[in-house]
Amino acid sequence: MDDSVPILLIATSDPASRRILGDELRRRYGADYEVVACADHAHGRAVLEGLRRWNRQVALILGCYGPADRGGLDFLRRAYGFHPAAKRAVVVTWGDFASAPTVFRAIAQGYAELLIIRPERPRDEEFHGAITDALDDWHLAQGVGFEAVRLIGEVGDERTHTLRDSLSRNHIPVGFHPVGSETADRTLESLGLRDPALPVLVLEFTASPVVLENPSDVEIAEAMGVTRPPPADKVFDVVVVGAGPSGLATAVYASSEGLSTMVVEGEAVGGQAGTSSLIRNYPGFSRGVSGAHLAYRSFHQAWTLGTDFLFLRRVEGLRADGALYAVSISDGNVVRCRTVVVATGVDYRRLGIPQLEDLVGRGVFYGATVSEAPSMAGKHVCVVGGGNSAGQAVLHLAKYAKKVTLLVRGATLSVSMSEYLISQLEATRNVGIRYNTSIVGARDQDGFLAAIRVAASGADATQGEEIEAGGLFVLIGSVPRTSWLPDTVERDPAGFLRTGARRDVREAGSARPDKPPLALETSMRGIFAIGDVRAGSIKRVATAVGDGATVVSMLHTYLAENPLPAPPPAPGDEAAAPEEVPRDVRFT
Numbered sequence: 001m002d003d004s005v006p007i008l009l010i011a012t013s014d015p016a017s018r019r020i021l022g023d024e025l026r027r028r029y030g031a032d033y034e035v036v037a038c039a040d041h042a043h044g045r046a047v048l049e050g051l052r053r054w055n056r057q058v059a060l061i062l063g064c065y066g067p068a069d070r071g072g073l074d075f076l077r078r079a080y081g082f083h084p085a086a087k088r089a090v091v092v093t094w095g096d097f098a099s100a101p102t103v104f105r106a107i108a109q110g111y112a113e114l115l116i117i118r119p120e121r122p123r124d125e126e127f128h129g130a131i132t133d134a135l136d137d138w139h140l141a142q143g144v145g146f147e148a149v150r151l152i153g154e155v156g157d158e159r160t161h162t163l164r165d166s167l168s169r170n171h172i173p174v175g176f177h178p179v180g181s182e183t184a185d186r187t188l189e190s191l192g193l194r195d196p197a198l199p200v201l202v203l204e205f206t207a208s209p210v211v212l213e214n215p216s217d218v219e220i221a222e223a224m225g226v227t228r229p230p231p232a233d234k235v236f237d238v239v240v241v242g243a244g245p246s247g248l249a250t251a252v253y254a255s256s257e258g259l260s261t262m263v264v265e266g267e268a269v270g271g272q273a274g275t276s277s278l279i280r281n282y283p284g285f286s287r288g289v290s291g292a293h294l295a296y297r298s299f300h301q302a303w304t305l306g307t308d309f310l311f312l313r314r315v316e317g318l319r320a321d322g323a324l325y326a327v328s329i330s331d332g333n334v335v336r337c338r339t340v341v342v343a344t345g346v347d348y349r350r351l352g353i354p355q356l357e358d359l360v361g362r363g364v365f366y367g368a369t370v371s372e373a374p375s376m377a378g379k380h381v382c383v384v385g386g387g388n389s390a391g392q393a394v395l396h397l398a399k400y401a402k403k404v405t406l407l408v409r410g411a412t413l414s415v416s417m418s419e420y421l422i423s424q425l426e427a428t429r430n431v432g433i434r435y436n437t438s439i440v441g442a443r444d445q446d447g448f449l450a451a452i453r454v455a456a457s458g459a460d461a462t463q464g465e466e467i468e469a470g471g472l473f474v475l476i477g478s479v480p481r482t483s484w485l486p487d488t489v490e491r492d493p494a495g496f497l498r499t500g501a502r503r504d505v506r507e508a509g510s511a512r513p514d515k516p517p518l519a520l521e522t523s524m525r526g527i528f529a530i531g532d533v534r535a536g537s538i539k540r541v542a543t544a545v546g547d548g549a550t551v552v553s554m555l556h557t558y559l560a561e562n563p564l565p566a567p568p569p570a571p572g573d574e575a576a577a578p579e580e581v582p583r584d585v586r587f588t
């Protein structure tokens with residue numbers, strides 16, 4: 001078969017499963033993929049190794065788990081090391097409920113990405129739905145095939161990486177060709193570019209190719225022409241800042257309920273959720289869903305309902321403009337609107353250690369991912385951080401893990417963690433605390449975290465000591481993205497936006513002396529905050545979406561209370577003068 005055809009590989013010692021899966025996959029996908037069925041796991045590993053050496057693309061690896069094959073999960077775990085980009089699925093037989101806890105734990109640990117029930121009849125569309133979703137995710141991540149945009153740059157260059165990432169997260173088919181590769185050289189020569197400023201972006205989908213040398217985000221957005229700034233006289237009912245789960249949910253509900261809606265997104269649709277390869281706890285997606293998929297579907301839904309989008313442009317400022325708001329965009333334009341929904345989320349502080357970044361999702365987790373805790377059973381787990389969230393995560397993990405070690409950079413916890421949590425940590429038998437300790441590196445085994453390297457804070461990193469660790473949870477804080485908002489919008493001490501009729505908001509919110517703010521309204525009238533950026537929010541996709549849906553009813557309330565002024569009468573028109581609008585927009 002053609003060497004460019006991707007492979008679907010099955011390896012199981014269970015002959016019945018091998019036959020059923022092989023037949024099903026060949027019948028449905030045989031024209032587009034090569035299906036390889038291996039008689040056992042050792043054979044499967046040898047084939048994967050060979051395919052890696054021959055540079056063959058493996059799209060999907062299937063292993064089985066059940067009474068007839070107890071080695072399938074370990075096979076899938078080790079398969080990652082050969083083909084990290086391949087989707088890995090564990091297949092179980094219907095009714096084998098006894099295997100479920102083991103399989104769920106393995107999925108939580110990243111051994112496999114999805115669980116599939118073996119088909120027991122021809123045309124099992126549930127099975128094929130799972131397979132085609134996995135293949136769709138794989139294609140999305142690969143960006144193989146059609147190239148709408150060709151990107152030429154240096155391997156390892158940060159700007160090139162960011163462009164590649166943000167274009168593919170925005171569902172723009174991008175082909176990356178490193179400088180010096182045959183395609184890159186041919187392309188540059190055909191365009192007459194001898195010594196271009198890298199990275200070079202070639203838009204292939206326009207009537208004649210558009211070439212951009214080291215372009216800014218705004219230049220790319222303008223050249224793409226997908227989203228154009230609205231006419232200067234257009235007034236939106238709502239401008240949503242940020243297209244993460246909360247902003248997209250607002251767009252869907254606001255547009256479907258007749259509000260004219262503009263969403264401005266600085267990077268890529270989906271926000272933090274869009275960077276997650278698998279969201280396992282979003283209701284309704286029992287096999288989990290990739291963040292990119294969830295985001296793209298919500299974006300498409302909002303777009304078809306009439307939302308206007310501005311991509312690759314950031315909101316840089318906000319000011320009152322008579323009875324309206326003026327939102328300043330990074331391309332120099334100003335969008336006018338009656339309300340603003342701030343859905344800008346947070347940036348998680350990262351450790352910035354490349355070895356650890358490579359292992360995120362496979363032993364390394366940012367945030368208190370409670371759902372991962374059961375999969376830590378019997379392991380030594382480390383938690384980094386000195387705040388209350390780190391303390392709570394340690395106590396939760398200690399219910400499952402053999403031992404939990406809290407790594408604290410400073411000499412004490414008493415300045416950053418509540419006293420009751422410190423006492424609970426000290427009283428918990430399988431919890432240890434190491435002060436004055438920083439992480440300096442990590443070691444993996446088959447692509448999964450095996451050990452971390454720690455050193456005394458401030459000491460030479462090469463002097464460190466290795467600690468075996470099956471999991472590492474990093475809780476070193478998050479920073480809300482609010483620097484563009486006026487200082488007068490109330491924040492909590494950590495910088496999150498306060499909303500609702502809290503006493504402190506009412507007192508500081510003299511902008512609304514007559515009425516308390518609506519539940520998701522900030523201290524500034526008509527400015528709402530939702531999702532992770534909101535003080536007290538639960539940092540989850542579903543709660544962000546819930547905020548996005550809820551805020552729309554408050555937008556209706558606010559807009560009804562604050563109607564737009566009637567337009568001035570045309571010269572010679574006998575109509576009465578416009579009524580004064582009972583509205584007061586002030587910043588303090």
Ligand SMILES: Cc1cc2nc3c(=O)[nH]c(=O)nc-3n(C[C@H](O)[C@H](O)[C@H](O)COP(=O)(O)OP(=O)(O)OC[C@H]3O[C@@H](n4cnc5c(N)ncnc54)[C@H](O)[C@@H]3O)c2cc1C
Pocket residue numbers: 241242243244245246247264265266267268269270271272273274275276278279280281282313314315316343344345346348481484530531532533538539540541542544
């Ligand atoms: C790796 C990872 C995995 C996760 N997994 C899960 C999970 O499995 N389950 C779960 O429930 N939760 C998960 N979460 C948490 C979840 O993704 C967040 O709670 C959720 O995305 C918050 O949504 P949001 O819309 O409030 O903000 P965000 O998702 O942070 O989106 C904010 C958006 O605003 C944009 N933006 C910011 N500033 C500006 C500006 N000035 N102008 C224009 N645009 C701007 C950003 O580019 C971003 O796209 C995960 C988070 C991460 C990082």
